[in-house]
Amino acid sequence: MKMNVERIRTGMKVLCVSLVLCSLCMCAEEPVGRDYFMNPELLKGGEKPFPAPVIAGLTESGDYVVVDFTGTATIDPDTGSSTELVYFFYGTTENPVNFGDPVMYYDEYYYLGGIAHDDLTEQKVSVYVGSYAGRAYIWMTAYDGGRESDHSNVFEIDLN
Amino acid sequence: MYTKILHILLISMFIYRVPLFAAGNGAERFRGVHHEGPYFYAANSRDAEEERRNVSAVSAGEGIYNLTPRSGEQVSLTEALVLDLLVPGGGHFYIDNTGLGVTFASLKVIGLWSLYYCYSDWKYRRSLYYSARDANESIDPDHQLQFEDPDGGYKTVDDYEKDYDRAAQRITFSILANVLIYATSMIFTYYNVMRINENAVPTFEIQYSCANNVPEGEALLTARYTYRY
Numbered sequence: 001m002k003m004n005v006e007r008i009r010t011g012m013k014v015l016c017v018s019l020v021l022c023s024l025c026m027c028a029e030e031p032v033g034r035d036y037f038m039n040p041e042l043l044k045g046g047e048k049p050f051p052a053p054v055i056a057g058l059t060e061s062g063d064y065v066v067v068d069f070t071g072t073a074t075i076d077p078d079t080g081s082s083t084e085l086v087y088f089f090y091g092t093t094e095n096p097v098n099f100g101d102p103v104m105y106y107d108e109y110y111y112l113g114g115i116a117h118d119d120l121t122e123q124k125v126s127v128y129v130g131s132y133a134g135r136a137y138i139w140m141t142a143y144d145g146g147r148e149s150d151h152s153n154v155f156e157i158d159l160n
Numbered sequence: 161m162y163t164k165i166l167h168i169l170l171i172s173m174f175i176y177r178v179p180l181f182a183a184g185n186g187a188e189r190f191r192g193v194h195h196e197g198p199y200f201y202a203a204n205s206r207d208a209e210e211e212r213r214n215v216s217a218v219s220a221g222e223g224i225y226n227l228t229p230r231s232g233e234q235v236s237l238t239e240a241l242v243l244d245l246l247v248p249g250g251g252h253f254y255i256d257n258t259g260l261g262v263t264f265a266s267l268k269v270i271g272l273w274s275l276y277y278c279y280s281d282w283k284y285r286r287s288l289y290y291s292a293r294d295a296n297e298s299i300d301p302d303h304q305l306q307f308e309d310p311d312g313g314y315k316t317v318d319d320y321e322k323d324y325d326r327a328a329q330r331i332t333f334s335i336l337a338n339v340l341i342y343a344t345s346m347i348f349t350y351y352n353v354m355r356i357n358e359n360a361v362p363t364f365e366i367q368y369s370c371a372n373n374v375p376e377g378e379a380l381l382t383a384r385y386t387y388r389y
Binding site: 012027028029030032033034035036037041043044045048102103105146147148150 | 247277280281283284286287288290291292294295296298299300301302303304305306307308310314
């Protein structure tokens with residue numbers, strides 16, 4: 001029985017050494033503080049594009065809607081220019097005012113398409129809407145590769 | 161004919177109290193009684209060695225009738241199970257089963273460590289999720305922001321929440337695996353202790369048999385006794 005006790009003691013020592021080795025080899029990260037992500041450097045895109053784009057008018061053109069956002073002066077505050085921005089266009093047949101959550105304005109479900117600022121020759125873009133006939137609601141945003149601006153005004157159009 | 165021979169053998173054995181035939185009991189762990197030399201019964205080989213030093217040899221000439229049947233060293237089932245529960249591999253080391261002891265000790269160490277690691281990782285993932293959720297709410301609640309993941313890349317609050325859920329799942333699996341390992345170890349301990357204790361009961365048995373399928377003109381009689389003391 002003494003030998004068994006000795007063996008158990010040896011087993012305990014081996015266990016302790018193994019646990020120490022394991023803890024040295026495979027340490028889980030320490031939990032971060034509640035304000036860890038409040039650091040702007042950890043936020044993709046830094047400051048969001050500002051001010052929000054403005055839609056000046058919509059024009060129906062066959063299966064397309066021409067979005068005129070002349071007058072939009074959105075810039076990326078981190079670079080001070082708009083050259084790296086991408087404009088996103090959204091549309092729906094229901095009035096977005098009825099969206100319960102403002103996040104829905106940026107849901108890809110309503111996404112129609114996008115275009116880079118550098119690809120623009122003028123601030124007018126044709127957006128494909130298909131053969132839908134009825135009232136449509138169109139709005140747009142600017143994206144700097146990390147963050148998206150607030151949405152523009154929502155413009156209504158009756159498609160034939 | 162066979163019966164007569166057998167009777168002669170048995171009667172002579174009892175009258176003269178000398179074993180005529182003897183054989184081991186077949187158990188590998190506990191050597192069988194042999195009429196030519198001493199037999200040491202012990203719960204393990206180390207105890208047997210000790211007995212060899214302390215107990216005088218019993219030879220066939222002395223006869224087994226001088227020996228008082230006694231049990232081998234019994235193993236406490238409760239102690240073995242409690243040790244198995246508290247010390248990784250302890251139950252198996254206690255009954256001198258080093259192979260299983262090392263195996264289960266390793267499995268339990270790994271299992272306990274994985275449990276600790278999963279729990280730590282779960283706390284870490286939870287802190288990331290809570291931090292990202294609070295920051296998103298505070299900075300821009302209308303958008304899904306992307307935060308730099310310490311492991312690389314960027315993740316939204318939803319992504320951090322999924323990581324948090326996965327970490328919780330890993331804890332569950334880790335607990336289940338540990339329960340399985342501990343249960344298996346205790347079952348092995350239980351059966352091994354029962355086997356040891358079963359063989360530790362003092363016994364004196366005489367068995368004989370006559371073969372029926374031997375060629376004509378031959379007789380085959382087998383007799384053995386098992387003597388455990």
